[in-house]
Amino acid sequence: MPRPLFQPIVLNGPQGDPVVYVDFLFSRRALLFDLGNIRALAPRKVLRLTDVFVSHTHMDHFTDFAWLLRLLLVRDIEIRLFGPPGFIRHVECHLAAFEWNLAHKYEEDVHLTVTELHADERGRRAEFRFRHRFARENDRAVDLPGNVLLDDGRITVTAALLDHQGLPSMAWSVEEGRHVNIWRNRLDELGLGTGPWLSRLRQAVLDGRPDDEVIVAEWRRDGRLERQEWRLGDLRREVLRVTAGQKIAYVVDCGFSGENRARASSLLAGAHTAFVEAAFLHEDADRAEERGHLTARQAGWLAREAGVERLVPLHFSPRYGERVGQLETEALAAFRGDEGSGLVSARQ
Numbered sequence: 471m472p473r474p475l476f477q478p479i480v481l482n483g484p485q486g487d488p489v490v491y492v493d494f495l496f497s498r499r500a501l502l503f504d505l506g507n508i509r510a511l512a513p514r515k516v517l518r519l520t521d522v523f524v525s526h527t528h529m530d531h532f533t534d535f536a537w538l539l540r541l542l543l544v545r546d547i548e549i550r551l552f553g554p555p556g557f558i559r560h561v562e563c564h565l566a567a568f569e570w571n572l573a574h575k576y577e578e579d580v581h582l583t584v585t586e587l588h589a590d591e592r593g594r595r596a597e598f599r600f601r602h603r604f605a606r607e608n609d610r611a612v613d614l615p616g617n618v619l620l621d622d623g624r625i626t627v628t629a630a631l632l633d634h635q636g637l638p639s640m641a642w643s644v645e646e647g648r649h650v651n652i653w654r655n656r657l658d659e660l661g662l663g664t665g666p667w668l669s670r671l672r673q674a675v676l677d678g679r680p681d682d683e684v685i686v687a688e689w690r691r692d693g694r695l696e697r698q699e700w701r702l703g704d705l706r707r708e709v710l711r712v713t714a715g716q717k718i719a720y721v722v723d724c725g726f727s728g729e730n731r732a733r734a735s736s737l738l739a740g741a742h743t744a745f746v747e748a749a750f751l752h753e754d755a756d757r758a759e760e761r762g763h764l765t766a767r768q769a770g771w772l773a774r775e776a777g778v779e780r781l782v783p784l785h786f787s788p789r790y791g792e793r794v795g796q797l798e799t800e801a802l803a804a805f806r807g808d809e810g811s812g813l814v815s816a817r818q
């Protein structure tokens with residue numbers, strides 16, 4: 471198993487604003503899941519962010535947009551933000567809270583690209599630039615087939631809109647592309663040299679090309695060009711190993727309705743790590759439903775049903791005081807499928 475690319479950390483503990491910072495191994499890049507209190511993040515970590523995902527704009531999920539901006543100014547930076555319907559206007563209103571009369575005096579530019587996910591695999595996108603005093607620009611409708619918010623060859627982010635007591639709340643998963651590992655010692659044994667043909671081979675595998683496709687292997691040895699033709703299927707068997715990439719998912723602020731469950735499950739399916747809200751104890755299931763939240767037991771059950779490998783419950787309600795530990799215990803018991811921790815019918 472290759473080392474996992476994603477290195478996620480929960481920022482404020484399970485009781486604080488739910489924020490997950492996802493650092494990447496081997497590259498200067500990070501993702502942010504929700505934008506509540508982020509003061510615990512060192513500025514240098516904030517400057518690694520390329521993409522910020524916001525579930526909805528209740529304060530505990532969006533309050534530190536201004537702080538993020540404060541750290542980005544005044545630098546040359548491009549950053550993408552994603553959120554539910556209405557998100558562009560919420561960003562615009564945050565930006566409108568400040569005066570930008572000196573912006574044109576700076577060389578540096580902060581460039582925000584903001585995307586909203588709507589129903590029916592559609593969305594809206596707009597840009598805001600410091601240089602232009604953060605006026606809304608290039609506002610346009612976009613197609614988001616499969617609800618894919620981002621697919622840059624390295625990661626794919628897929629989202630869903632859940633219902634949070636009448637308010638759309640976005641949940642998402644981030645998947646790393648598959649790994650194609652080439653065994654150097656097998657190449658040696660077969661008398662094959664290395665060269666740019668290996669990246670063509672890797673790409674052919676990732677593209678799912680058929681086994682009988684011919685791959686031309688070319689390399690230089692002692693100044694001479696050597697060349698062999700191989701069937702892709704033979705190379706696949708002899709010199710390659712393909713492993714699935716890592717998947718993480720984030721689901722917060724949603725009730726336990728049938729539709730929410732179906733949408734959340736497909737994001738959670740097969741995730742290595744899932745961050746799921748466990749706001750209330752199951753004894754308070756009525757209150758949870760009233761406020762559009764999951765109980766700890768429901769969170770554990772959802773993650774279990776979806777075949778999640780590791781569940782990280784978060785966003786615990788502060789109302790439990792000293793009993794807060796019970797939320798985690800209840801979520802993990804349901805996740806393991808302990809006796810008495812299940813949900814007899816989906817309605818529960």
Ligand SMILES: [Zn+2]
Nearest residue numbers: 528530531723
């Ligand atoms: Zn919340």
